[in-house]
Amino acid sequence: MDDFKKNLIHSYKMEMIGTGLYKGLSMQSKTKNAYLSTRFQEFSKQEEMHGKLFQKCFKDLYGKNIKSGFFWKLTGRLAAFIMRPIPLRKKMKKLQIAEQDAVEKIEKLLNENIEPKFKKVLKVILPHEVLHASLYKEIFKQ
Numbered sequence: 001m002d003d004f005k006k007n008l009i010h011s012y013k014m015e016m017i018g019t020g021l022y023k024g025l026s027m028q029s030k031t032k033n034a035y036l037s038t039r040f041q042e043f044s045k046q047e048e049m050h051g052k053l054f055q056k057c058f059k060d061l062y063g064k065n066i067k068s069g070f071f072w073k074l075t076g077r078l079a080a081f082i083m084r085p086i087p088l089r090k091k092m093k094k095l096q097i098a099e100q101d102a103v104e105k106i107e108k109l110l111n112e113n114i115e116p117k118f119k120k121v122l123k124v125i126l127p128h129e130v131l132h133a134s135l136y137k138e139i140f141k142q
């Protein structure tokens with residue numbers, strides 16, 4: 001399998017994991033912090049939409065779907081569950097770092113000569129990832 005195809009599958013996988021992870025976090029914070037719960041829910045929906053865009057991109061280029069979306073979503077939910085004992089601040093710091101990494105990776109790719117359909121998807125998702133990376137600062141005011 002070529003690197004581009006692998007990259008596309010990996011991107012889809014990370015979005016599906018993110019969908020499940022944010023969904024799990026949203027459910028956990030429902031009674032403790034309604035505002036945060038809503039934000040996580042919104043992020044989960046955005047990650048799912050990103051996944052769908054990568055999926056469409058893959059289908060357009062290779063004529064088939066990437067499988068295992070459901071399994072990866074479940075993996076994200078499980079990750080949220082395992083992360084439960086971690087204090088919120090520490091947990092959100094980890095998420096901020098992961099989202100910031102995603103932002104930097106996307107920005108780097110946008111400056112490269114890449115497949116146009118893939119580039120289009122990256123342009124759509126970048127503002128959301130920037131938003132995801134900024135939640136920690138918004139919540140903890142730093």
Ligand SMILES: [Fe+2]
Pocket residue numbers: 015018046047050125129
């Ligand atoms: Fe995303």
Ligand SMILES: [Fe+2]
Pocket residue numbers: 018047099102128129132
């Ligand atoms: Fe994200």
